[in-house]
Amino acid sequence: MPPVIAAVVGVVAKIGVMQSLAYAGTAMSTVGAVTKNPKLMKIGAIVGGIGTLGGMGAFGAGAKTLGMSSAAKTAAASKAATAYGAGASQSLSRQAISGTAERTLAPGAGVRAIGAGGGQLSKSAGLLGKVLPPGVAPNLLVDSARQAPTFMGKVGNALTATGKMIKDNPELATVIASGTGELANFLSGKTDAEIREMESQIDVNDANAQKTLFAISEEKRRRQNLNQGYLTVNPVISLPGQPNPYQPPGLLAQNMPKVTT
Amino acid sequence: MNVQEIQDKIQLPPELQDAYTRVVAAGMKILFSKQTHKMMLDQLQAPGSNAEKLGQGIAKVMVYMFNESNGTMPQEIIVPAAMLLLLKAADFVNQSGKGNISDEEIGQAMEILIDSLFDGLGVDRGELDAAMTQEMPA
Numbered sequence: 001m002p003p004v005i006a007a008v009v010g011v012v013a014k015i016g017v018m019q020s021l022a023y024a025g026t027a028m029s030t031v032g033a034v035t036k037n038p039k040l041m042k043i044g045a046i047v048g049g050i051g052t053l054g055g056m057g058a059f060g061a062g063a064k065t066l067g068m069s070s071a072a073k074t075a076a077a078s079k080a081a082t083a084y085g086a087g088a089s090q091s092l093s094r095q096a097i098s099g100t101a102e103r104t105l106a107p108g109a110g111v112r113a114i115g116a117g118g119g120q121l122s123k124s125a126g127l128l129g130k131v132l133p134p135g136v137a138p139n140l141l142v143d144s145a146r147q148a149p150t151f152m153g154k155v156g157n158a159l160t161a162t163g164k165m166i167k168d169n170p171e172l173a174t175v176i177a178s179g180t181g182e183l184a185n186f187l188s189g190k191t192d193a194e195i196r197e198m199e200s201q202i203d204v205n206d207a208n209a210q211k212t213l214f215a216i217s218e219e220k221r222r223r224q225n226l227n228q229g230y231l232t233v234n235p236v237i238s239l240p241g242q243p244n245p246y247q248p249p250g251l252l253a254q255n256m257p258k259v260t261t
Numbered sequence: 262m263n264v265q266e267i268q269d270k271i272q273l274p275p276e277l278q279d280a281y282t283r284v285v286a287a288g289m290k291i292l293f294s295k296q297t298h299k300m301m302l303d304q305l306q307a308p309g310s311n312a313e314k315l316g317q318g319i320a321k322v323m324v325y326m327f328n329e330s331n332g333t334m335p336q337e338i339i340v341p342a343a344m345l346l347l348l349k350a351a352d353f354v355n356q357s358g359k360g361n362i363s364d365e366e367i368g369q370a371m372e373i374l375i376d377s378l379f380d381g382l383g384v385d386r387g388e389l390d391a392a393m394t395q396e397m398p399a
Contacts, residue, residue, distance in 0.1 A: 016336025017384045021375070023277075024341040027270040028371070031344070034262055035368025043375065043389070 021047045262364050264348045271341045281338040284326060288346040291322055293353070301350075302359055312366045316373025319347040324381040339378060347374055 021028075021043070029044025031037070273281050291297055305314060323343045327334050351367050354360045362370075379386040 017339060017379065017382060018389070020337045020340040021389075023273050023337060024271055024344050026272060027267045027341070027344060030267055030270050031262075031348075031368060031371055035364045035371070037365070037368030037372060039372050040368055047389070 018047070262348065262352070262367055264345075264352050267348055268345055271345065273338065273341060277335055277338050280335050281342055284334060284338055284342045285345055287326055288319075288322055288342060289349065291326070292346065292350055305354065305360055310366070310369075311360065311362045312369035312373055315347055315351060315362065315366070315370035317377050319343050319350060319370075320374050320377030320381050322346065323378060327382070339382070340375070343374055343378060344371065347371060 025044045025047045027044075028040050028047075032040030032042075032044055292301055301318075305311075307314070320343065323339055323346070327336075327339065347370055348367070351362045351370070354362055376386070378384075379389075
């Protein structure tokens with residue numbers, strides 16, 4: 001089994017990774033602000049700006065960093081990272097991203113137009129506009145600078161030494177072969193989503209149970225009322241010669257003519 | 262570093278949320294499962310900067326999972342999931358006393374993570390770099 005990292009099995013589209021970056025843009029800006037990492041702030045401000053469609057002004061700040069000096073970029077990106085907390089429309093952000101994917105204007109053009117236009121989506125491309133040729137996957141298992149196995153080269157080798165993993169977990173081979181969803185299930189048991197689904201099922205079941213209990217209770221009450229009414233309005237048991245010793249005292253019963261033998 | 266706060270800022274569309282949760286769960290298992298956890302801790306003690314070990318490590322785990330998914334993993338969740346795994350790994354190391362990873366190191370690790378993900382997935386990041394350095398005309 002060759003090193004896993006060395007070759008990417010799936011076809012990775014640039015648009016997918018860039019969109020992925022956009023989804024994480026706001027979080028990345030925050031990490032950059034907390035860790036005082038200007039590069040993260042810049043990435044977050046530029047790419048996250050697309051992702052959040054300018055949380056109204058924050059986006060403009062992020063976009064404007066494209067034309068600023070380094071110091072100003074850092075300051076603006078920091079400001080944008082803070083402002084992103086306001087949140088923005090996901091649907092609009094998706095439109096922004098997908099819209100940029102189809103067009104071929106220069107990078108940054110779409111960002112600038114949106115920032116300047118008060119949030120209106122332009123038909124310009126932005127960061128995702130260009131279709132780049134596929135890159136070559138380098139071997140991350142080796143530190144190119146030192147030509148020595150990196151930490152995760154070792155971990156990766158160990159993790160992906162499929163023989164060892166499968167030797168320890170023979171059933172893993174089938175699971176891995178069938179995809180990540182199954183792999184995740186196998187490895188983790190119930191995911192949060194599944195737990196949430198189960199909880200919602202419990203809620204539904206609980207509601208049904210409550211409904212049934214309520215119906216039973218209603219039926220019991222109806223029968224009780226019927227019985228009481230029957231006993232009250234029908235002196236059936238007070239047939240001649242058969243006084244009802246159990247007849248409950250009641251207004252009607254008391255006013256009924258007493259039948260005597 | 263408040264992991265939950267960062268996690269809350271990851272804004273994925275609902276249709277990707279389930280896949281994202283599954284991938285993060287699988288990544289956590291790889292990082293912390295009985296078979297691999299000790300190995301991870303041993304490697305954390307190895308020479309090298311924490312940022313490098315964390316960033317490259319999580320990137321490799323993500324690329325590993327992407328490969329093993331045979332392309333079924335949505336690409337859109339790669340960066341958010343990788344970010345969260347990195348933060349959780351760093352948080353674990355700090356909380357467990359196995360090491361001390363500073364916020365600055367987490368930032369550097371995140372930077373290395375992004376670079377490594379682009380490289381590991383074979384995606385040219387030249388356009389992103391260009392956008393970051395581009396000067397907007399007056």
